[in-house]
Every structure is written in structure tokens, then in C-alpha cells.
Amino acid sequence: MHNLRKIVTLYQSRFGLKHKNMSKLAIPISEQIERLKKKGLDTSCFSEDKVKEILLDIGYYRFGYYCHPFMDNTSDTFKDGTKIGTIIDLxxxxxxxxxxxxxxxxxxxxxxxxxxxxxxxxxxxxxxxxxxxxxxxxxxxxxxxxxxxxxxxxxxxxxxxxxxxxxxxxxxxxxxxxxxxxxxxxxxxxxxxxxxxxxxxxxxxxxxxxxxxxxxxxxxxxxxxxxxxxxxxxxxxxxxxxxxxxxxxxxxxxxxxxxxxxxxxxxxxxxxxxxxxxxxxxxxxxxxxxxxxxxxxxxxxxxxxxxxxxx
Structure with a gap:
């Protein structure tokens, strides 16, 4: 259980879900996409509408679990060249x-x-x-x-x-x-x-x-x-x-x-x-x-x- 809390905390931190009570506040799809882009995720393989469709299908939080292998642990950003299509493949x-x-x-x-x-x-x-x-x-x-x-x-x-x-x-x-x-x-x-x-x-x-x-x-x-x-x-x-x-x-x-x-x-x-x-x-x-x-x-x-x- 302790390890699970550490993993959840890591995901919350990486995807902007934890500061004060922010983990309880919803953010719009457009802001979710911008946060992913700022962390270095390449979304160019899909249209903006398709990215929105993906996040509304999978969920921003669940999407984070599949981002984990493609993140740089030292900077909490995506590894160079990480494409959203690869994450969806996973x-x-x-x-x-x-x-x-x-x-x-x-x-x-x-x-x-x-x-x-x-x-x-x-x-x-x-x-x-x-x-x-x-x-x-x-x-x-x-x-x-x-x-x-x-x-x-x-x-x-x-x-x-x-x-x-x-x-x-x-x-x-x-x-x-x-x-x-x-x-x-x-x-x-x-x-x-x-x-x-x-x-x-x-x-x-x-x-x-x-x-x-x-x-x-x-x-x-x-x-x-x-x-x-x-x-x-x-x-x-x-x-x-x-x-x-x-x-x-x-x-x-x-x-x-x-x-x-x-x-x-x-x-x-x-x-x-x-x-x-x-x-x-x-x-x-x-x-x-x-x-x-x-x-x-x-x-x-x-x-x-x-x-x-x-x-």
C-alpha cells in the first residue's frame, strides 16, 4: 500500500494534479493537452480533435499510467521524441x-x-x-x-x-x-x-x-x-x-x-x-x-x- 501511494503521488506530481487541493479539481481538455505538450509530448501525429477524443476516452489520469515508461525521472518531462501515438500503442x-x-x-x-x-x-x-x-x-x-x-x-x-x-x-x-x-x-x-x-x-x-x-x-x-x-x-x-x-x-x-x-x-x-x-x-x-x-x-x-x- 505504501508503494501504491508513492506511485499515485508521482503521477499526480507529473501531470499537475497535486498542489494544495488541486487533485480534487477538474481541468478542461484543452488545458490537459497543453500540460502534456509543455512536458514535451509530441501530439503532432494526431489532430487536436483526435487528442481530445483520446483523453475523453481513456481519461487524463489513466493516460498518465501509460506515460510513465516514457518519462525522464530526473526532470518529470517526456523523453525526447516521445509521441502520443506510442503511448496509445502501449x-x-x-x-x-x-x-x-x-x-x-x-x-x-x-x-x-x-x-x-x-x-x-x-x-x-x-x-x-x-x-x-x-x-x-x-x-x-x-x-x-x-x-x-x-x-x-x-x-x-x-x-x-x-x-x-x-x-x-x-x-x-x-x-x-x-x-x-x-x-x-x-x-x-x-x-x-x-x-x-x-x-x-x-x-x-x-x-x-x-x-x-x-x-x-x-x-x-x-x-x-x-x-x-x-x-x-x-x-x-x-x-x-x-x-x-x-x-x-x-x-x-x-x-x-x-x-x-x-x-x-x-x-x-x-x-x-x-x-x-x-x-x-x-x-x-x-x-x-x-x-x-x-x-x-x-x-x-x-x-x-x-x-x-x-x-
């Missing part, structure tokens, strides 16, 4: 990569949720709401989940609403209905709080991993990338706060197990466990996306240095 690289990964993360999420529901439900066939059974789950999880499964949860989620209308005496809908409305993070939390280690190993073994700590670290890697993609965060320079565990199935670039490329390799690993065709698809699509910038030396350098992808 923005679309980041956006397209997030769209691409999100598609495959969705597949991983559904696959993992399905296996979790199936294997635990087969173990406890007579209890379709095993997620609130303290013989199955840790009590601390059950206490928190009972708060999540609120009246709002029951009325805002259509399948759950229909279930309780049809079965008014049920306190909870069956797991295969309920878990459809949980996030990937919540599903991982369910997995972590299952008491029976053998069931958890049986699920992780579906992906060729028997070490539960390593398996959970891989799942959390997918979750972290998923959250960035789903909430339109900045991905290209993301670094995992905790390194991915080394496993024989994944070959990382050098010793770097925190980069975006390392995250992509984890996502590719899971897709290979699910479908060979999907694994081939994601590898091809990632390669095509990165190689589409092969002749753009500035973006290629970011792909190599920040994302850690090897051309």
Missing part, C-alpha cells in the same frame, strides 16, 4: 492483453469451480449444502459465509431467488446453484477451508500438482491477474507481490517468477490441463499480440523489459 497492448487473458481465465475459473463442486459433493452426497457443514468446512469460513448469504444475496441472484421461492424452508440453495455466484477468490477460499486434505489433493491432482501450497499459489496468481483484467487495471508493468513456486510443468524466463510473463505461463499451464486445443490457442494469440509490436522498438522494449517476454 495502452492498446495492455487492453488487448487483458481481454485475451480474461477469456482463458474464465475457462479456468469454471473448470476449477466445477471440479471443486463435483469432488466434494461426491464425498458428501447426502449434503448438497456441505459448504455450511462444520464437519466439512472450517467453522470460521461458515461464520463468514452465513453473512455473505444474506437477504440481498438471495434476492439479487436470480437462480437463488427462484430456489428460495420454490423451497421456502431451505436456508441455503445447493452448492451447484450457490457457487455460480461466487468469485474466483471466494471459490479459492472455499477450497482452502475444506478440512479433508485428501479431497483437496484429489482436486489439485487433476492439474498434476499434489503440493497444496504450490497449487494455491498458482490459483492466487490467476486470481490476481483476473482482478486486474476484470477491473480494467494496468497490467503491463504488474509484479506479483509473492513469487510463483517453481514446478516442473512451467519453464520461467530466467529466475523471474513475478512478472506478467510468469503469470501468463501459469494461465497457459492451467489451460493445458483443461484442453490441449485451448492451450495451443492462448499460446498462439499471446505470441501474435506481442509480435504485432515487433517492429515498434519502444513497445518491444517494454514487452521485453517490463512483461519479460522473450521474442
Amino acid at each position: 495502452y492498446y497492448l495492455d487492453t488487448d492483453l487483458k481481454y485475451l487473458l480474461q477469456k482463458y481465465i474464465n475457462r479456468i475459473e469454471i473448470n476449477f469451480r466445477t471440479k471443486l463442486i463435483y469432488f466434494v459433493s461426491m464425498k458428501y452426497k447426502k449434503d448438497p449444502t456441505w459448504f455450511i457443514n462444520n464437519e466439512v468446512m472450517e467453522q470460521s469460513f461458515i461464520d463468514k459465509f452465513e453473512d455473505i448469504y444474506s437477504e440481498k444475496f438471495k434476492t439479487e441472484n436470480l437462480t437463488i431467488k427462484k430456489h428460495h421461492k420454490k423451497y421456502p424452508d431451505d436456508s441455503f440453495a445447493p452448492v451447484w446453484k450457490t457457487f455460480e455466484y461466487l468469485t474466483l477468490g471466494a471459490i479459492i477460499t472455499v477450497f482452502s477451508n475444506i478440512k479433508d486434505e485428501d479431497i483437496k489433493i484429489r482436486i489439485s491432482d487433476c492439474y498434476g500438482i499434489r503440493d497444496l501450497n504450490k497449487f494455491l499459489r498458482l490459483l492466487h496468481t490467476v486470481r490476481q491477474v483476473r482482478n486486474i483484467c476484470a477491473h480494467s487495471g494496468v497490467l503491463f508493468d504488474y509484479r506479483l507481490p509473492q513469487s510463483i513456486n517453481s514446478i516442473p510443468q512451467i519453464t520461467f524466463n530466467g529466475s523471474d517468477r513475478n512478472s506478467v510473463d510468469a503469470c501468463i505461463k501459469v494461465i497457459c499451464f492451467f489451460t493445458k490441463c483443461i484442453s490441449t486445443n485451448r492451450h495451443n490457442d492462448i499460446e498462439k494469440e499471446v505470441k501474435e499480440l506481442f509480435y504485432s509490436f515487433e517492429k515498434n522498438e519502444q513497445i518491444k522494449k517494454i514487452i521485453t523489459d517490463k512483461i519479460n517476454y522473450n521474442f
Whole structure:
């Protein structure tokens, strides 16, 4: 959190967003453009109207995140020759990569949720709401989940609403209905709080991993990338706060197990466990996306240095 505050402060300072209470005051597009020009950004590749369109589309503040690699850290100005088109190229690289990964993360999420529901439900066939059974789950999880499964949860989620209308005496809908409305993070939390280690190993073994700590670290890697993609965060320079565990199935670039490329390799690993065709698809699509910038030396350098992808 401390590092995040430092980064935000840096962006505020660079783009004239911080002095007294100026961070709370809006400035017109024309002034935004002038500030960028005064800092040395070359906007001549676009018309004034196009630059305005860009800033109204992306936002002046968000635009600043993608300017960062092209700034001179000593003077808070753009490096010589920096063109707005290059910054937009980086923005679309980041956006397209997030769209691409999100598609495959969705597949991983559904696959993992399905296996979790199936294997635990087969173990406890007579209890379709095993997620609130303290013989199955840790009590601390059950206490928190009972708060999540609120009246709002029951009325805002259509399948759950229909279930309780049809079965008014049920306190909870069956797991295969309920878990459809949980996030990937919540599903991982369910997995972590299952008491029976053998069931958890049986699920992780579906992906060729028997070490539960390593398996959970891989799942959390997918979750972290998923959250960035789903909430339109900045991905290209993301670094995992905790390194991915080394496993024989994944070959990382050098010793770097925190980069975006390392995250992509984890996502590719899971897709290979699910479908060979999907694994081939994601590898091809990632390669095509990165190689589409092969002749753009500035973006290629970011792909190599920040994302850690090897051309």
C-alpha cells in the first residue's frame, strides 16, 4: 500500500494534479493537452480533435499510467521524441492483453469451480449444502459465509431467488446453484477451508500438482491477474507481490517468477490441463499480440523489459 501511494503521488506530481487541493479539481481538455505538450509530448501525429477524443476516452489520469515508461525521472518531462501515438500503442497492448487473458481465465475459473463442486459433493452426497457443514468446512469460513448469504444475496441472484421461492424452508440453495455466484477468490477460499486434505489433493491432482501450497499459489496468481483484467487495471508493468513456486510443468524466463510473463505461463499451464486445443490457442494469440509490436522498438522494449517476454 505504501508503494501504491508513492506511485499515485508521482503521477499526480507529473501531470499537475497535486498542489494544495488541486487533485480534487477538474481541468478542461484543452488545458490537459497543453500540460502534456509543455512536458514535451509530441501530439503532432494526431489532430487536436483526435487528442481530445483520446483523453475523453481513456481519461487524463489513466493516460498518465501509460506515460510513465516514457518519462525522464530526473526532470518529470517526456523523453525526447516521445509521441502520443506510442503511448496509445502501449495502452492498446495492455487492453488487448487483458481481454485475451480474461477469456482463458474464465475457462479456468469454471473448470476449477466445477471440479471443486463435483469432488466434494461426491464425498458428501447426502449434503448438497456441505459448504455450511462444520464437519466439512472450517467453522470460521461458515461464520463468514452465513453473512455473505444474506437477504440481498438471495434476492439479487436470480437462480437463488427462484430456489428460495420454490423451497421456502431451505436456508441455503445447493452448492451447484450457490457457487455460480461466487468469485474466483471466494471459490479459492472455499477450497482452502475444506478440512479433508485428501479431497483437496484429489482436486489439485487433476492439474498434476499434489503440493497444496504450490497449487494455491498458482490459483492466487490467476486470481490476481483476473482482478486486474476484470477491473480494467494496468497490467503491463504488474509484479506479483509473492513469487510463483517453481514446478516442473512451467519453464520461467530466467529466475523471474513475478512478472506478467510468469503469470501468463501459469494461465497457459492451467489451460493445458483443461484442453490441449485451448492451450495451443492462448499460446498462439499471446505470441501474435506481442509480435504485432515487433517492429515498434519502444513497445518491444517494454514487452521485453517490463512483461519479460522473450521474442
